[in-house]
Amino acid sequence: MEIEHLPTQTLPLDALRTVGSPRLSGRNDEHARMLSASRDPLPPIVVHRATMRVIDGAHRVHAARLRGDTHVRARMFDGDEKDAFVLAVRANIAHGLPLTLADRTSAAARIVASHPHWSDRAIAAETGLSEHTVAAVRKRSTARPSQLHTAPEAGSQTPEAGTPPPDARLGRDGRLRPTDGARRRALAGRLFAERPDATLREVARLAGISPATARDVRIRMRRGEDPVPPRRRAVRSAGGPGPAPAGPPASYEGAPDKGGPDKDASYGGAPGRGAPGKDAPDPAGGSGAIVEQLRKDPSIRLSGSGRSLLSWLGTHVVRPADCAEVVARVPPHRTGQVAQLARECARNWHRIAHRLEECAAAAE
Numbered sequence: 001m002e003i004e005h006l007p008t009q010t011l012p013l014d015a016l017r018t019v020g021s022p023r024l025s026g027r028n029d030e031h032a033r034m035l036s037a038s039r040d041p042l043p044p045i046v047v048h049r050a051t052m053r054v055i056d057g058a059h060r061v062h063a064a065r066l067r068g069d070t071h072v073r074a075r076m077f078d079g080d081e082k083d084a085f086v087l088a089v090r091a092n093i094a095h096g097l098p099l100t101l102a103d104r105t106s107a108a109a110r111i112v113a114s115h116p117h118w119s120d121r122a123i124a125a126e127t128g129l130s131e132h133t134v135a136a137v138r139k140r141s142t143a144r145p146s147q148l149h150t151a152p153e154a155g156s157q158t159p160e161a162g163t164p165p166p167d168a169r170l171g172r173d174g175r176l177r178p179t180d181g182a183r184r185r186a187l188a189g190r191l192f193a194e195r196p197d198a199t200l201r202e203v204a205r206l207a208g209i210s211p212a213t214a215r216d217v218r219i220r221m222r223r224g225e226d227p228v229p230p231r232r233r234a235v236r237s238a239g240g241p242g243p244a245p246a247g248p249p250a251s252y253e254g255a256p257d258k259g260g261p262d263k264d265a266s267y268g269g270a271p272g273r274g275a276p277g278k279d280a281p282d283p284a285g286g287s288g289a290i291v292e293q294l295r296k297d298p299s300i301r302l303s304g305s306g307r308s309l310l311s312w313l314g315t316h317v318v319r320p321a322d323c324a325e326v327v328a329r330v331p332p333h334r335t336g337q338v339a340q341l342a343r344e345c346a347r348n349w350h351r352i353a354h355r356l357e358e359c360a361a362a363a364e
Contacts, residue, residue: 003056003091006075008044013065013072017051018058022089022099022107027058031097035063044073046091048084055084056091082114086126093128094340104128108137125343128336182228184209188217189227200361211361287317 018027035042042064045057054061055077064072077084089107092099099107108127111118112134120134127134188207191198204214217227291313300306318326330338 003046003075003087006046006077008073008075010071011047011052011074013061013070015052016045016047016061016072016074017053018061020053020085020088021058022085022092022103024100024103024106027062028097029062032059032062033066035059036066042072044075046087047074047076048081049076049078051081051084053081053084055088056096059097086111086115090126094336096336098336099128105133105137108134109141112138112141125347128339181209181213185213185217185228188214189221192218192221192227212357215357215361287319291317 021027042060043057045060046055047053048055057072057074061072077087079087085107089099089104089111093104104127108123108129111123111126115123120131120138123129124131124134129137184207188203188209191203191206195203200211200214200218203209203217204211207214209217220227220229291310294300294313295310297306300309
């Protein structure tokens with residue numbers, strides 16, 4: 001649930017607890033004094049209703065006390081304490097006094113332990129870290145293996161059936177993704193070789209992958225390429241060959257990967273890589289080349305809806321070369337908000353990609 005949609009009420013300051021903050025250094029008194037000196041009303045804080053712990057707004061609580069206030073407006077969160085901590089991290093990277101890198105890394109370690117079924121990308125989105133940093137945090141996590149697949153507490157953000165199986169993680173879109181994606185892709189390749197007439201959905205079901213991933217495997221095989229992209233092959237080699245999976249877990253939902261460990265596509269760059277570097281050129285076949293191809297397509301160029309699409313893309317496509325310029329223009333005190341905006345735009349582009357890939361798979 002978004003914070004702004006939480007119910008609001010007025011609470012006495014004496015009823016609030018300001019413990020358990022993701023800030024390792026604790027309260028910043030100078031920041032609280034600055035807030036208290038402002039004549040503007042303090043924005044509502046966020047409070048965990050069950051424990052009355054302040055999830056977001058400890059500095060505002062202290063500022064209210066410095067002003068001599070006795071009550072404060074608060075948005076009430078009704079989830080469990082694990083999800084309350086995730087909400088605290090999310091709120092504190094979006095506004096106010098930013099969390100330090102050490103704060104966010106420590107928070108990621110705590111979320112890995114409390115939400116082990118979440119993908120690296122899902123945790124990265126909540127903590128403002130890269131997925132690679134979260135993967136490193138997960139690797140050195142001191143949580144016992146038995147803790148990584150225990151049943152979730154009531155109200156936690158997990159699938160209805162409980163904690164996902166050990167070979168799956170939950171992506172940001174709420175779907176389960178296999179962690180052994182390289183082996184499942186290899187299995188799909190063997191199935192296509194043995195059954196050339198098999199449909200995408202048949203292979204996807206047997207290999208435990210999405211139809212879109214099955215389509216990518218088939219395209220790679222037709223080009224004479226390995227069905228497993230280079231980065232996934234490296235992961236497969238590092239983890240040892242191991243046996244191919246016998247089939248998909250019953251709870252997997254077919255969908256292209258956007259938030260789980262078996263992520264293969266990148267943002268217009270080489271397969272298996274993240275977003276290009278800030279000064280990287282637009283790669284061959286990247287966003288610039290794709291838009292140009294669309295402009296030359298008569299079915300798009302000569303129709304009203306097509307011209308509207310081209311106009312929309314012209315203002316919404318971000319090329320690798322744009323990144324450094326955008327970052328340089330953001331004032332330091334707004335970096336958190338613009339970062340949140342960028343992540344939300346990325347999520348919306350993922351939704352568009354997912355629906356388009358579903359349409360492509362259905363057309364097969």
